[in-house]
Structure formats: C-alpha cells, structure tokens
Amino acid sequence: MTYNIPEDLQGLTEAEVVVSREKYGYNRLESVKKDTWINLLIDILKEPMLILLIAVSLIYLLIGDYGEAVFMFVAIVGVTAISFYQDNRSKKALEELEKLNEPLSKVIRNSKVIEIPTFEIAVGDLCITEEGNLINADGKILHSNDFSVNESSLTGESFSVFKDNKSEDNQVYSGTITVSGLAVFQVEKIGKETKVGKIGQSILNIKEESSPLQIQIRNFVKGMAIIGVIIFLAVCIFSFIKTGDFVTSLLSGLTLAMSVLPEEIPVAFTTFMALGAWKLMREGIIIKRSSIVETLGSVTVICTDKTGTITENSMQLKHVYDYHSDKVYEQQEFSTKELSQVIDYAMWSSEPVPFDPMEITLHKVYEQTQNSDKRKEYQMFHEYPLEGKPPMMTHLFENEQKDRIIAAKGAPEAILNVSQLSEEEKNKIRGEIKEFGEQGYRVLGVAKSNFEGNDFPVKQQDFTFEFLGLLVFYDPPKEGIKNVFQQIYDAGIKVKVITGDNADTTKAIALQAGIKNNTPAVNGSEIAASSKEDLMKISENTTLFTRMFPEAKLEVVTALKQQGDIVAMLGDGVNDGPALKAAHIGVAMGNKGTEIAKSAAALVITNDDLEKLVVGIAAGRRIYANIKKAVQYIISIHIPIILTVSLPLFLGWVFPHIFTPVHVIFLELVMGPTCSIVYENEPIEKNAMQKPPRALTDTFLNWRELTISIIQGLVITAGILWVYQYSVDLGNDEVKTRALVFSTLIFANILLSFVNRSFYYSIFESFKNRNFLLVGISLLVLIFLLIILYVKPVSEFFSVTSLTTIELGLVLMVAAVSVLWFEIYKLIKRVSKK
Template sequence: MEERHWHTLSIHETEDHLDTDIDQGLREETAQERIEKHGKNVLPEPKKDPKWLKFLRQFNDVLIYVLLAAAVITAVLGYWYDTIVIALVVLIIGIIGYLQENKAEQALEGIKNMLSPSALVRRDGKRKEIEAEYLVPGDIVYLKPGDKIPVDLRLITAENMKVEESALTGEAITVDKTLDPLEEKIGLGDRTNLAFSGTSVAAGTGSGIVIATGSKTELGKINASIAEVEKVQTPLIQQTQRFGKTVASVIAGVAVFTFIFGYFLRDYETAELLLAVIGLAVAVIPEGLPAIISIILALGVRQMADNKAIVKSLPSVETLGAVSVICSDKTGTLTKNEMTAQNIQLADRTLQVTGSGYAPEGRIESENDVYSNKQDEVLNEILLAGVTCNDSDLFFDEESKQWKITGDPTEGCLLTLGEKAEESIRPLRVISKIPFDSAHKYMATLSPRDDEHVMYLKGAPDRLFSMAEASDSNFPTDMWEKKMTDLAKKGQRVIGVAKRTFNTSKEKIDHDDLYEGIEFLGLIGIMDPPRPEAIEAVNECQSAGIQVKMITGDHKETAIAIGNELGISTEAGAIQGTEIDDLTDEELADVVGQYNIFARTSPENKTRLVKALQTQDHIVAMTGDGVNDAPALRRADIGVAMGIKGTEVSKEAAEMVLVDDNFNTIFKAVKEGRRVYDNLKKTILFILPTNGAQGFVLLMSIFLGTQLPLTALQILWVNMVVAITLSFAIAFEPLEPSTMKRAPRPKKTPLLSRYYIFRILLVSLIIGGGTLMYNLYMNAGDYSVEYIHTMTLNTIVIAQMFHLFNVRVETEPALNRSFFENPIAFYVSGALIVLQLFITYVPFMNTAFGTTPIAASDWIIPFVFGLVVFFIIELEKLISRTVMKRRQS
C-alpha cells in the first residue's frame, strides 16, 4: 500500500482510496485477499543469528585475545591450573555478553505485547469481533472506552472521544479526536483525525477505517527503527579495545626483539631463550585486568541498584560517567505526568495553588497567605464547578501508595484542587449534562441547590468569553483575554469556568441555554509540573558540564515555559519537529548544539537528534518512558527508561532503568559512573607497573645474560595475587571532591593519558630497577636460587602494596583526611601479607612455586624498599601538582 498523508484526506477520500464501504464494511472475500497482499496485523520477526554464532561472537575482542594468549602460554609451559583459571574467566565473560545480546529482541517482544488481541469490525454489513491479527486496510473498526487500538485508523466518527497517546507522542493530556482533514506538515501528536496502534481510548466512542496494519503502523515503524538501530559501543569498550591492541603490539614487538637479541648476542640455548621470552610475555600480560574491570563495574552496578538505578550491562556504568549530553523526555521524566492546577485567575487577583500532582496536598494562596474559599463566594463557585462539572474520579491506590485518577487528567486535577481548599468541596448531584465534545470545547452540568438549579460550565476560555458577551454586552473580554495570555505564557493550559442559575422547574439543559444569563467566574491555569528534584538535578548536571536537552511532544511555548522552570537555557528558543524534518542530517548536526528545547517531536526526530549529537563527539544519554522513545533509547550511548511509568518497550530498549522515575537518580548514576571510571583508571595505574617492573627485570636479565630472577609460575603468582587483593581495594575508593566540578571527558580521550604513561613507566623503573639491583647483589653472593626467587618475589609484591596507597588519590597527597575512608585497602593489604607468608613458609607451596622460607629479618628489605617507593611517588605527585597549577594559571 502506498504511503499517504491520511490526515489530509476527507473521510470519503479515504473510503475511495481504500476501496471500502463505511456502511457495509469489507466483504470477507476481500478481507482474505488483502491479508494475502498486506500480511497479518503482526510485527515481523527479526532475522535471528543461531545461538552458537551469538556465543562465539562474544570472544571477538582484543582483551579476550590477550587472555587467550596468556592461556596458551601457560599451557605451553605446562601450568595447567593457570590455564584452566584463565579459560574460566574467558568463558564467564563470554556468557555475560551472550545474555546481554538479547535486549533488542526483548524490546521487539515488548512492542508486540502492546497490540490488542481482538477488534470489533463491520464486515458484510454486520458487526463482528475478530482477532486483531486479521484486520486489513479498509476494515471498519469500532472503539469504546478502555479499548487498546489495534491498528492505525482514519476516524469516521468520534463521540466525545479522547485517546491516551502519551506512550506514543509523549504528551500527558488526552487527545480530543476530530474528523475534518488537516494540513500536511503537522506532527504526529496533532493528527487528531487519526487513531494509532498501541494507544488506548480514554473516553467516548468512535470508529475508523484501517489505514495501516502491522509494520506499516506508526508502532510498526518504531519496531523497524529499533531493529535497524546500530547500538553504539560504550566509551570503555572502545578504549579497552584500543588499549588491548596496544598491549598486544608491545608484547609481540618486545618478545620478538628480545628473542633476536638473546639468540645473536647472548649465549642462551634456543629452548632456554624461548622459555625466557615466554616468561617475559607472561610478565607483561595483565591477565587479571579484565577480571578486575568486570569486578569494579559489577560493584558499580550494585551501588547504582542501591540508589534505585538498575543497569543492565556492566560497561554502561562507566558510560554514565562519560555522558556530556542528556536528552530527556519531558513527560513523566522531568515532569510528574500529573496535571496540576497552579493558578486561579479571579477578576481582581491571581491566586496561587501549592503542591503538585494528584495528591491533595497543598493550599490556595494569595501573596503567600491562605486564601479562604469560605470568605470568597466566587472562588467557592469556581471550585464547586470544577468538582461538579467533572467525569473523573480521584482515589488513593493502596498497592502503589499513590494518588491516582480515572478519566481525563485535566478533570482529575480539578478534583485535587477542590480538596486543597480551606473548606474542602463536595460535588453537587447532577441531573442533566452536556458532555464535553471537541467540536464545541466545553462541558456543562445542571444540579439542584437549595431553592434553585445551578448550571456549571467549564471549557475553552474563548468559547466561554463569547457566551458571557452574549449574556452581557459590557463583559470585559479584553481584560480576561490578557489574563488568559499571561497564564498561557507560563506554559499553563487555561480553562474557563462559568455558571447560570435557573428556577427549580429547569430539569434539562441543552446548548441553547448557554448564550444568556451566563456569569463568567474565572480562569484556572493547569500544567504538568516539573519534579522539584528534577530542577535540582538539572542544575547539578550543568555544574558538572553536562548539557540537558528537553525533548517533548508539547507545543513550543509550553516547552519553553517548562524549560525555564527547570533551569534549562531557552535563550535560543525551541525548534519543532516539523522544522527538524526539513533539515538534512548535516544541517541538523550544525544546529543541534544551539537548542536545548525540542518541541512537537516525532520518534524519528528523537533518533536523529541523538545521532546528530553523536556526530559532534558527544556521549549521549537519552531518557524516556514511552514507546516513542525506544529507538532513541537504543541508539543513544546509554538509554535510561523510567521504571514506574515506563512502558515495557522502553525498559527493554534502555541500558538503565530508574526504579523511582526520579531524574535526580540520573545525576547520582552519573556521579557513580565517574567514580567507577576514575577507579578503573587508578586500577590500571596500579596494575601495569607490576607488569612493567617484572618485564623490566626479566628483560634486563636477558640483556645482561644473567639468571632469570623469577620463573613463569612465580610471575603468574605476582600478577594474580596483586589483582585479587590490592587491585580490589581501589574499586571501593570514594568519589574525589573535584570529580563533579570538571567537564565530561572528551569522547576520544585515551584510557591512559600522557601523565598516566609517565607514572606507569616511572613506577615500573623504580620498582623494577630497585628489584633488579637487589637481585644482582644476591646473584653475586652465596645464595640459593630458591632464596633469590623468594626475596625477589616478595620485594616486588610488597613494593606494589605500598604503591597502592599512592594511587588511591590520583595527584593529591595520599596522607590526607581520607586516608582511612576506605578500610578495604587495609584489609586486602593484610590479606596480601598472609598470602606472601603462605607462599614463603608452607612446604607444599615451596615445592609448587620454587620458594623457600626466609628469616624474619629478611622482611626488612622488602618493607623498607616499599616505603622508599611510596615517598618517591609522593614527591613526584607534589612536583606534578605544582607544574599543573602553574600551567592552569
């Protein structure tokens, strides 16, 4: 079926294009033919790779190659225990990755579950219920309150019909449906003569012609866009891949050079030299690093879960710390998704209403003092009109412990408003009603009161103004229009309230009763209010150099007003979805940085905005809760879904889910992400000098032609014992105070800065050089090989233990007030000493690792050397701090 702008066509044009009959519906034979042509009303199954291929794909990573190389080397050396341990690490990493790869398929399943299972249609002139999957273009479908709409429809009838479309369009209010053709260039949320698959009927009844089924629906297009979106690799994965390639290249280069040097310039046998080179490679490979990275990330995941942020993949923890832009959906994320009365405009004053959401907590104020409805008859009448002329219900849900409404959100907030009055308002009994209809934009009720009948009227202010003018030629329309405009500029949706009294003989009202005797009472300004904690979080994000961009389905003026309340810069105004549609990808990339407010956006707009920001080297987080957010959540560097009000689709498409739907939780997650990343860097800064020192000692021993100071198994012991004890402590280091005052790191920032490379080389040379000199001293004396190996091993390990306390704080002094804040550092240091005593004094460990017991006094040398290393690095940090401050000034 060709693509058409169905909202621009009249009902009869739609009928003709789809070759159907509004009165009779399709014939069964025709419906069957169209199923064969268009397919069933289901979303297509994506092509799935076989499970074995998905599993093998998890090992296509440079760091995995490094681990596998270590396994091969240990196997060649005959150390099968080490081979098995490394292989298990690789296997666990592969299993975790395999489980994570199913997220996209789960997102598609979430969308499928939104489709209605059945539908009421007219075929062969009769109404009948059929399974929704058998609907075809041209079918006539009937809708009633509570129905989930199964296909996209061009409406042909709409009796007071309101549709809940927030999951698709992002707007909090229900949409009043119309029938007339609309202009072509309007957003999805403005196509009021269409009804979309996956949305639901909130009120009224209607019917429509099926214009799209399955993958052709707006929901289906979102499904396709999720499947097509290529998930961006996290910054950590990109950095570790580059780092892994560098490590692999260095190891290969050094090994080849060392073998050639030893073969031609030193008197080594080939087998002995090969064993030495393999030992060198084992020394340089950071076998424990991938496991330690996973542990640090896993601890970050647990910490975020404690803070009500569920992260579904380990690298996403670190990605949060790198975020430079948060593209936030407005409804339910930055706002409460609960309409709230904020102002009451009387003829002589503007009243403020405190509290937000549906909870009846707050009061009506004038200049910060309670304004009593008991003493103002007009205010009392406005409140009484709001609760009487109303089809909604307000109730406290015991299960969720929240106040909720049934019915229209706009009407629901008027019930809450009535409860906030000093003397709470109870609705009058209604004996006659004119239901709200989008055609006339008002609602009226008739109720008995004392010795009269009173008609309350609420609706679009301009309609009520014209009624008041018809009743009173002196009605001050200009004054009230100005008051209405002032409320609208604050981003508020404005409702007018009026009344008329009758004698008790009046039992029924109709439209003719609305144009005489009308007394206009006032205006009520309502809006979906910002979350107070979101305002604070936005401010904190901006202080940390993170841009916050609001993407919403609201109109431009409303979006700008909400942006101002949130503290988001609106200096450039807002750009609308239709304007984005007119821009090429290149043009959008050029202007995306200018705007922080994006209004009337479509799902395609959101995904394009994320892509445009990514082309500017931003690391983008996208928050959202609706189906319409899913493709952008999937495309973003990290998608953040709302746990309470979010759809299952958005939760499956996102990398992180907020349990409490609290925007402030995102900022806490960003802080945790930065802490995790800093600790990852500190871990590398700590581990690599171990490998560097061992590599330096072995390399220089080969160059000098001396006995190797450590065996390959002893090297593996050093690498693993340091990794499972000392490295583990850094994962618990608290956030440094300056972390949230610096701008997000650039996307292409290498994992190791020039300063880090300098520190790694310096510590490697200090520990390696000191150990080598002591080793050469022992070789010149009358010491056994086992004693030399034991002392060399303990010297390197204890030096690393002291170095741990250097790297706990990157450049600030280690001996400061936070020195004792991380008790884990002291626990693991004690554990390390116990392990070194174990390998030194336990007989079967002596046999397995080629060590020997030493005298108590022999421990003085490793500990004194460790202290020397500690103070040298502290001196270096002092010099580096001084140089950095001079450069900044």
C-alpha cells in the same frame, strides 16, 4: 485504575494459558539462548593467557618437570576460576537487568485485570492498551473507547487511525502505538508470527556497536599482544643463540609473553560495566545496556521536562478565571454559580477515564461543585486529540436525546486563536495569562462550541468557539530539587528545560527550582523556523525551551550533539520518544512514563526522582576512573615484571633466568583479582563530582597518564634491579637473589595498589574510602609470600630461600622508596592547585 469494560470479556483461565503456551510458545521474536556454564568455560579457555599456561604445562610435562607441570595446572584452575567467577557475576547482573527491562502488559484473565511481562502474553489473551502504550501482539479489537493508533512503524504513515470493533480494519498490530483512548483486543498472533515479527527478523542479527572506550581498550590490548609476540620471538632466538638450549629458550620466551599480556584489562572492563549497571539497578536506576554506564560519566548537558520531573506533578487547581464575570476565583469559591459553566466544560474536555493529573483534578472539582452529575448520561462520540502548535484538544459528547456538548481546552494561546474575541479582548486575557505565568502557574484555556449534523470539520480549529475562561494550576517544584540542580552544576553539567508549557510559567518554576538562566526563552515555532547555524547557537545559549513539540525537541537534541555535547534527555510522554531515542542517554520516568518513552530510553528512573540521574552520573564517573586506575596499575606493575625477566638475559647478567613461569603466573594470580575485583569496588573520590565532564572522544589513557604509569613502572624496576645487583655484590647465590627480588616485587605490588587508589589525594586520604577487598587481598598476598619464603617444600618449589628480618626490612624499604615517591608528586599537584 478501574476500567469500564463489558462483563462478558473474562479472558483466559490459567489452564487455557498453559494450553495456548504449549501450542504457540512465548511472545518473543527469538528463542532465548542461555549461556550454560560449559559455554562460559569454553570461552574462558580460549583466552590467550590460558593458552600460554597450557603450553608451558605441556612443556614441563614433556621434559619431566612434574612439580612445575602440576603447579601450572593448578594455576590454570585458579585463573579459570577467577575468570569464571567474574564472567558469571557479570552474566547474572545483566540477566537481572534484562528482567527489569522487560515491559509489562495489561491483560484480562479470570475476569481480573492483571499486569504480566510482555513475553508471557498468550494467543487468546485479552490485552488492554491505552494512550501512550506500545501494542505488543497482533489481535482483533473487541471493545474500545475513543481508540486511535499510530501504525507508522508498519505503514510509514505518521497520522493516527481511529478504530473500533466495527471498523473495516478492526485489527491491531505489535509495534504500533496507542495515541488516544483505550481498547481491549484478543491476541491472535505473537512473537515471530506477528506482522512486525515477520518484517523485523533481520533486526535481530544487527550487532550492538562497541563504545569508544571498548574500542580503545581492545586496541590497547591488541597492541600489547603484538609487543608480547615480538618479545617472545626475540627472547627465544636470543636465548637459543646464546645457550643452544631450545626448551629453556622456549620457556624464557613464554615467561616473557605471559608477563607482557594484559589479559586482566578486558575482564576488568566487562566486570566494571556489568556490576556498575547492577549496582545502579539496586538504586532504582534501570539501564538497558551496561555500556551506557561509561557514557553516563561524560554527560555535558541535561535536557529535562518540567512537569513531574522538576515539579511534583500534583496539579492543584488554585484559581479559575471566568471571562463573562471578568473575575478570578479562589479555591473556596469554586462552587460559585458563575463558575459552573467553565468547570463543566473543563471536565467535558477531559478524558472520560482520566489519567493525566490535571484531568483527574478537573473531574474531582466537577464532582464537588456541580449540582447534578451528567457524566453517565453523555457518551463521547467524537474526539480531536491533543495537537497543534500550541496544542489543544476537543471532545464531542451526546446523550440519548441527541443533546450535544462540544468542549475544548488547551494552551491559552491556542484557545484564544480559535475564539470569537476582538483583539482588544484577547490582549486583556493575555495580560491575565502573563500575570499567572509569572507566578509559576500553569494556565489552560477553556471554550465551548455548537455544531449541527455529523459533517465535522477535519481540524478542530475550524469549529466556531466561545471563550469561557482560564484554569490556573499550581505544580510546585519538588522538595530538594534546588540541591539536585546545584550538584549538577557543580559537576560542570549544563541544564536545559524543554517543555510544552509557556515561557512565563517555565521561567518562574525554573527560578524556584534553582535553574540558572540569563537568556530569554525560545519557543518551538522559533526552533522550527531557524536555520541549522542559528539552531546551533540557540541550543547552546538558551536554557528554557517552551511550547515545544516532538520535532522541535528532536532538533534541539540533535543540534547539541552536533556541537560535541553528550546529551541526557529526560522525558515521559509519547511525544518525547524521538528525542529520547536521539539523545546519547534517553532517560524515562518509571512511574509516570509511558511505555513508548520507556522503550525509547536507554535508562529508566523507577521513582521519577531526578536526583537518581545525579547518582547515575556519579557512578559513571566512578567506574570510568576506576577502570583507568586498574589499567594504570596493570601497566605500572607489568613493566618491572617484563624488564626483570628480560634485562638480565639481554645484558648477560650472572642469573639470566631470575623469574620462571612459576613466578610470573603467581604474580598474574595476584594482579587479576586486584585489577578486576578490588578496583571495581573502589568508592568514588570526593572531588569526582566537582570536575567538569570528560569528553567522550578523549583517548582512554592520554600520553601524560601513560607516561606517569611508565615512570612508576621504571622506578619500581630500578629498585628491583638494584636489589638484584646488591645481592650479587654481597656474593649471594641465585636462590637468595631470587627471594630478594621476588619479595621486593610483591611488596611493590601491594604498595602500588594502595598508592594508585588516587592520582590526586594522598594514600592516607584514600584510607578514608573503605575498601575491605583491597585490605583482604593484600593480607592474603602477604600470607602467601611468607608461606613461599618460610615453608620449606614451597620455597624449594619456587626456588627461593627464607630471608632474615634485616633482609625483609631492606626489600620492604626499597619497595616503599620505589613506589611511595609518587606521594610527593601528588602533594606537589595538590599544592599547585591551591
């Protein structure tokens, strides 16, 4: 966009920016604290699993078992490395998101208008702010054009204030909103020194609330930790009473504590959320907080704007209706003399430097059809911004000879209401409006007025207007939008259209776009007049909300939330801010969205493509499902570890310490990456977007799901303990029995990781979803198992011995039976659904 800015406003040079930054710093409310790798490492070493490992290592050192101590120290390095890799990966992903979430500001430097990240604004910079922008520093206005600002964030007063460089208060303040026009201001204060910075320091100390899923997972892990402490004490006491050996009893207790503690789950949750947000960023979906990913999968209602979201926002002027000749003109007739006045006043009622697609079109049509271009002769000296229910706007221009032009345009109903027409004439024009609206056209009314003197009415509606005609725009639905809405409906999500347009146009466009609707449209005035109970019913049953204003949009979003819906609100304008903020997920458009909309939203779609929201919802569902799979896998595989460690001890079997800390920590090293790396990489299941959304209040793992995981774990335990007893019955020693039991558990772990990829589709169907990480880690675990069994120094260290081919086949068969029975359960589930 070109800006009509005085040539003497040249801005800072690069050298001056450096000097200013050295003196005043960056435009931030707080100094950025970056986590160093040392901080990350210290946080990791505070983890309970690491503390247990360190304790076991020290015990081995004290009793002179140096081999086990060295292994434990290696395990500490291994667990720390995995956690460090995951934490660092998550941190980098979140840093990338933060960079993209940083708003841009326009400044003049070296006589050029450039965009810079807001935190780079320096004291002395010349900043440009225009309609819809958030002002990001305090400063003094040097130049303006019909500039008004909403300072409610500082004053609490919601009305706009017109300002220029000659005003008594010619200052602008960070955190306020540009309502109309344009201003260039010189930055005087940034960051903590701004007015809002001094007021808002306490805001920085407010912690972000935990999501329901975070709370549920935290409580689950706490519960498991408490169980671990109880079992640890029970085993220590029981073993000590039985053997009188304190060190062995302590090691047995610590072994069991390690087997109970599900430390992989919090790591998995953080990793899934951060990497999920990062992957969406690469798709063109910028998420403000990684926890939003979880909420995305639960969306039950999408409230969408019409213009630019459902439609192309191309705004082609298709017809013009001239009131005086009572005739509708086509595009090829726009140069007709009869239309001169309508097109003339339509242009004057637009912004002098247009950025709205309709106003850009009107300026172009004016250029193409008018004999003489008078735009340079006239200056706007007064403006009534777009307001009212329904809305209209009025511009007042004057030339050097003091000739005036007073032009208005807006919703046809608004223009008719202020025009000097009889009711019969109004009804006739309403018939024309309805006919255009039913074809999906967007209609604006145009009027003119005359006024002597400068004692202008407070409200634009108080002028005496002469009705001139109608502008008929066509904004066609986006290509492929029908398919997008079909995907949304298939996913069990409702769609509501919330627009400022009239009912007929909205209904026609909704039909063309494939939006399901069998109820009459409701307008903003009806919403405002409704009781709380009526509003709940209206918001639930209505699809099309028309002639909506900010308060009405907010009312609808709030009513839907109160009914338990998870609401995604799509918007792009200043007026959408309250509703975007109130929705569970506010979605702003990256291209045509105002800075206000983007700052209020939780998610920004960079290319304004509604299909990206479907991609986001699918990602949310995939991530939630994969976290559940990971947790269910952890529960299922922990049960046999816990019971194999504890039952031989409690039941007084011949080999009470079949697993030592060495074996448990090896299994933990296997389970950690499987849980947090492999399952995070698992693709979405093919039926995920054909299911209704889950309720956000649902328990993370319901009793049925938990029961399935427990049964899986118990069946694996039964298989392992059968191998134990079978080996004892054959007269095998402890080393051979341990090798058989350990191998069975490793094979069961690998098979379980494949089986639990889906709790509905067969293992063969899941293979179609390629996950090279799962295959890679499974092969790596098998190689490690073979090394443990067949490389003598390693097998001696693990206190196992090599197995024959028949023995290896036996443990593989037992593992397969104890895990693959679940495929029969899934088959029954699939058959019963048909």
